[in-house]
Amino acid sequence: MRGALAVAKKELLSYFFAPMAYIVMAAFLLMNGFLFAVILQALSQPGASSASPMGVFFGGTLFFWIFLIVTVPAITMRLGAEERKSGTLETLLTAPVSDAAVVAGKYLGALALYAACWLPTLIYVWVLTRFAEVDAGPVAGGYLGVLLVGMLFTSVGLFTSLASRNQLVAATLAFALLLSLLTVSILTFLVTDPFWKGVLDYVDLWAMLQNFSKGIVDTRAMAYLLSGTALFLALSHQALQAGRFSR
Amino acid sequence: MIEARHLTKRFGPATAVDDVSFHVGRGEVVGFLGPNGAGKSTTMRMVTGFLPPTGGEALVAGYDVAEETLAARAAIGYLPENNPLYEDLRVGEYLEFRAALKGVPRRRRAARVAAVVEMAEVGDVRGRLIGACSKGYRQRIGLADALLSDPPVLLLDEPTVGLDPGQVVHTRALIKSLAADHTVVLSTHILPEVEAICSRALILHRGRLLYDGPVAELRRSLAGGGAVILTLAATAAEGRACLETAPGVAAVEELPPDGGGSRFRVVAAPGADVREALFWACAGARLPILEMAAQSVSLEEAFLSLTTQEELARDAEREVAP
Ligand SMILES: Nc1ncnc2c1ncn2[C@@H]1O[C@H](COP(=O)(O)OP(=O)(O)OP(=O)(O)O)[C@@H](O)[C@H]1O
Numbered sequence A: 001m002r003g004a005l006a007v008a009k010k011e012l013l014s015y016f017f018a019p020m021a022y023i024v025m026a027a028f029l030l031m032n033g034f035l036f037a038v039i040l041q042a043l044s045q046p047g048a049s050s051a052s053p054m055g056v057f058f059g060g061t062l063f064f065w066i067f068l069i070v071t072v073p074a075i076t077m078r079l080g081a082e083e084r085k086s087g088t089l090e091t092l093l094t095a096p097v098s099d100a101a102v103v104a105g106k107y108l109g110a111l112a113l114y115a116a117c118w119l120p121t122l123i124y125v126w127v128l129t130r131f132a133e134v135d136a137g138p139v140a141g142g143y144l145g146v147l148l149v150g151m152l153f154t155s156v157g158l159f160t161s162l163a164s165r166n167q168l169v170a171a172t173l174a175f176a177l178l179l180s181l182l183t184v185s186i187l188t189f190l191v192t193d194p195f196w197k198g199v200l201d202y203v204d205l206w207a208m209l210q211n212f213s214k215g216i217v218d219t220r221a222m223a224y225l226l227s228g229t230a231l232f233l234a235l236s237h238q239a240l241q242a243g244r245f246s247r
Numbered sequence B: 001m002i003e004a005r006h007l008t009k010r011f012g013p014a015t016a017v018d019d020v021s022f023h024v025g026r027g028e029v030v031g032f033l034g035p036n037g038a039g040k041s042t043t044m045r046m047v048t049g050f051l052p053p054t055g056g057e058a059l060v061a062g063y064d065v066a067e068e069t070l071a072a073r074a075a076i077g078y079l080p081e082n083n084p085l086y087e088d089l090r091v092g093e094y095l096e097f098r099a100a101l102k103g104v105p106r107r108r109r110a111a112r113v114a115a116v117v118e119m120a121e122v123g124d125v126r127g128r129l130i131g132a133c134s135k136g137y138r139q140r141i142g143l144a145d146a147l148l149s150d151p152p153v154l155l156l157d158e159p160t161v162g163l164d165p166g167q168v169v170h171t172r173a174l175i176k177s178l179a180a181d182h183t184v185v186l187s188t189h190i191l192p193e194v195e196a197i198c199s200r201a202l203i204l205h206r207g208r209l210l211y212d213g214p215v216a217e218l219r220r221s222l223a224g225g226g227a228v229i230l231t232l233a234a235t236a237a238e239g240r241a242c243l244e245t246a247p248g249v250a251a252v253e254e255l256p257p258d259g260g261g262s263r264f265r266v267v268a269a270p271g272a273d274v275r276e277a278l279f280w281a282c283a284g285a286r287l288p289i290l291e292m293a294a295q296s297v298s299l300e301e302a303f304l305s306l307t308t309q310e311e312l313a314r315d316a317e318r319e320v321a322p
C-alpha cells in the first residue's frame, strides 16, 4: 500500500486548491444548517414529539438524504475522470505504486473531505448542549452512522469516476446509483410480503441511520455498509485497471 | 537495461506495433525515430508497463514489466507524450508529491526536489500553479519529474517539444550529461537532435522496426556516397559527356548556371566516393574545374529514403499477394 497516503494527500491538496472543496463545504453547511434550524423550530412547537433534534437530523428527513446523494458525487466526480481526461493517469500508473494503493489513496482523500464537511455540524451539538441535556450515545451513534453511510457512498462515487472520463457523467452515474440504493429504503413501506420485507429491511439505509442515531449500533447494518463499500472498492480497482486499455 | 522481445500491440483490427525487438545497454542513448503514427509512443507505453502488450514482453533493469511491475517501474523515469500534469497543483508541491509516490525517502525528498528543479531549470516557477505555466516550463516540469528518483533508465517521449532554442540546447546537454550513468531512450522528430545526442537510432515505420544501428552508419549506409556539385569551364553538353564517363557516377543533373561556367550535380553510386574520379575525368578531357563541393546527404533525406523504400516494398508485396 506504499504511496496510498501520498495520493490521499495530493487529492486533498487538489480539493483545496480548486474552489470545489469550498463550494461543496459551504453548500453542505448552508443546507444542513437550514435543515437543522427547521428541525429545531418544529420540535420546539407546543405538542411536538419529544424526539431528539440530532436524532431527526441524522437521516430522519428526505432533505438529509438528498443533500448526501448530491454532495458525495460532487466530491468524488473528479477523482478518476479528471486523470483520464487530462492524461495524468499515465504518470500515475507508471509510478512504482500498486493500483490498490492508488484506489485506497483516492478513496481516503475523498473520505477525508467528506468527514471535513461534517466537522462543522459539531457546532449544532454544542449549541444543543447549551440549552438541554444531550445524550452522548445517540450523537456518537449518529456520527458513526453518517461515517459508515459516507464510506459506502464515497466508494460508489469513486467507482463511477474511475469508470468514466467525464466528470459530469461520473457525477450523474453516482447520483443515479445512490438514488437507487436509497429507493429500496422507500420500497419497504410498500412491501407487505414478509420475506421481501425481511430482505428490504436488510438494505434499508433510512432505518439504519435512524437506529444509529438512537444509539443502536446494529451489526447487520454495519455488515451491509462495510461489505457494500468493499464491493465498490473492488469494482473501482477493476475500473482503474481497465483504464489502461482504453487510455 | 531495456530488452524488448517481439512487442506487438493491436488496437482492434489496427496493428500499432508489430513484432518489435531491440536491446538497449547500460549507458546508451538511443533515438527513437519514425513518422507520425509509427508506434513510438505505443512502444514506450508498453515498456513502461502502462499499456499491456498484445504479444511479446519487455524487461527493464532485469525486471519483467508485466510480472515484476513495481520493480520495473521504479527503475524508469518516464516523460510521457504531451506531458500530462495536474493543473491545480503548484510546481513544488507536484514534485514533492511525485517524490513521495516514487518512494524517495522522506528525509531525502527536499534535496532531490531541489536537485531536479536545478537540473531542469524550473526554479523561477516553483511556487506557480502548473496550469499557469507556459508549455516550455511544463515540459521542463515533466523532465524534472522523470529525474526525481534518479532512475537508471529514462524514457523520454519527445522531450524537447515546445522548448525555446536556448532550452533545447540546455536539455540536450542535460541528457548528454546523464548518459554517463543512465540509459536513455528518447523519441523525436528532430533528426539533428538524434545526431547531436544519440549513439544509436531505432527507426519505426507503421509499427515495424526498420533500422537499428549507429546514427553515423544510418546516413552512410542508406544514402550512398552522396552527391557532388561541380562547376566546369565548359558547355553543358561537353561537361555532361565528360562527367558521365567517370567511374562510380550514377547520374548527372544540370543545374542552372551561377556566374560563369556550367553547373552540375553528380550523384554517386551507393558507397562510392567519386570526387577523385571526377577530377581525373575532367583533367583528361581538359575541362577546368572551377568549383567542387561535396553535398552530404542529410539525415532527413536518409530517413525519407528509408521510409519510402519500405512503403514501395510493401506496395509491391501487396500487388503480388492478391
Ligand atoms: N488508445 C489507442 N486506441 C486506438 N489506437 C491507438 C491508440 N493509441 C495509439 N493508437 C494508434 O496506434 C498507432 C501508433 O500510435 P503512436 O502514438 O504510438 O505513434 P507515434 O509514433 O508516437 O506517433 P507521433 O510521432 O505522432 O507521436 C497510431 O496509428 C494510433 O492511431
Ligand SMILES: [Mg+2]
Pocket: B040, B041, B042, B081, B157
Ligand atoms: Mg508519439
